[in-house]
Amino acid sequence: MTVAVVDSGFKEVPGVHSESVLPGVSVMSPPTEQPDKKYPPHDDVDGHGTTMTAAIVGDGSGGGPQGLAPGAKVMPVRTSLGTTMAFAAGFEGATGIRYAADHGAKIINLSWGDHYAFDKLKPAVQYAQSKGALVFAAMGNEGEGNNANNLLAMVPGVIGVGAIDETGEPLQLSSHGPDTDLSAYGSKAPIRCQDNTAWCVKDAGTSYATALASASAALVWSAHPDWTANQVARVLIETAGGPVDGAKRNDWIGYGAARPRMVLLEKAGNPGAPDVDPLAAPAPAKTPTPTPSTGQTAAAPAEAAEAGLPWQWLALGTVVAVGLGLGFMVTVKRRRG
Template sequence: MPAAADTNPPDYLTLMKAQEMWKVADGSGITVAVVDSGFKKVPGVRSESVLPGVSVMSPPIKEPDKKYPPHDDVDGHGTTMTAAIVGDGSGGAPKGLAPGAKVMPVRTSLGTPMAFAAGAEGAKGIRYAADNGAKIINLSWGDYYAFERLKPAVQYAQSKGALVFAAMGNEGEGNNANNLLAMLPGVIGVGAIDETGEPLDLSSHGPNTDLASYGSKARIRCKENRGWCVAVGGTSYATALASASAALVWSAHPDWTANQVARVLIETAGGPVDGAKRNDWIGYGIARPSWVLLKKAGNPGAPDVDPLAPAPTNAPAPAPSQTAAAAPAEAAAAEAGLPWQWPALGAVVAAGLGLAGTLIVKRRRR
């Protein structure tokens, strides 16, 4: 990877009007759980921005009592996601989009030789985050084999009022395998865009994509978490920015529910240039929290209704004398995204475990 001094990433924070947004809300009062490879204290992330967190790493069979601290990260992926959300911009680190928020690191075996256990560990971590005050849960990875354990954990977190974001994956140019977590009802599947605002070629895509954000050249941890470099961040980085966008909105409207925060992000997203309500690459569009904070756009709507769930039509119920089964009602049109009016932004390669397996289509709305 090139050193940070060799090339500079696009200033996506200026494009997102971050400085103006921070005058309204900076994420204060919101805890974002980053269930990932952990967090290592590094230049660019203040200690006060990161909570104690927890490690859910499984100990070796021969060392059943071995403990792993949550504030360590041999890979750097979780540290990068943390910095993208709350970094202070010093020492080569990125400036976080929601610098006033708190990150709760939940360390799994991602980035270690035991990474195959990360899915099951992540399920425990999601439950821990939900039980310990996380409003937003950031999942910049996926696991096909542990899906049946992750699914009830995500549902449990949602029952506690948490909003869950999941990276779509980075296999758009390969087999385009999607992160199965993104198919779950209420989970926001995040894709990535490039510097021109176009969908990133490597971004996995499909009917489970709900929003997109920047994921191209960014400051990330490299050299086995021994320094900051500039490289593509992919849907992992884009998901961290989507989580930070939600933190800004929720900080400004602390009485809203997860459904309401999700709804206004969807309603104010910069949608496809062809005028479609959504497409499989960017979903409803690029997250634009500035439209919520600065333009007061977006209707939060019902607090207990998933904005992504299909809505029943108003067709009358069949008469009692009818014997034929009624045809399933089609889902109503999804929340409308505003026209694409977001400046050039970027994204590319994501991180986490490989997303093997067959594409499973979400709850979809139509």
């Protein structure tokens, strides 16, 4: 199962070996003074992409994390995240998403967001979905600030991921809102630090939680290769550990924390229809149209407008692959897009 990590690249480090990582591609834009400059996909000056890769396929050695889906393959798609050219990362990411979809990635991990490139990113995501890919997007790490949400999580069919701590409580830094669909661990975890020269333990945030959600999907999909992206998403939603108050979802953790073990070991979850988005709003029930009185016309109900928060988040969060035993249930959600 191939997971595309569209991020800052990948650098072979203790805990993550190159045999778990495909050649990938770099979509970094060259500087204007060096238009022919090339960047290898297997390099990462920042360490963010390497951290996300470790969360998925790490082997636990050298102080790094044990990846949640060590049998998967990561396709690194390197953008300018973490460099002085980071302002271009969103536009590059749109190209990278299309590349991943065209080269066999079934799951696309977006542990970052960019408001300014959203008009390029949204059609790229939709193209990937049309090719059968399942896309995960971090909600953001602004929960203690302005709570700006990643616009990518608003795209229909994209799984918006929040973060929880060691106790299963929402991580306070996690951005949250109606587009939070799933959650995963994002508290203290091994991440690449010091310009990708060492492992450090820090709050990992929704970046890392998204990598774990992507890894969860890889585990489920590898066991059921005939399922579609919709079916994988549906069983993850149905088997997630929901809010403790009994609600079907809330804006912090969505429908709950991903629990792939429920699908793999407990055989739980109904994949349902292959071509139906489990998060799509149901069609409104048809009701008889009242006949207006003489001299009157029937008024059409106005649909409430939902305003999205602008957000540009070049993620700095990160990693530890722990299969938490927390989970959640399913209903439908009206998507903004």
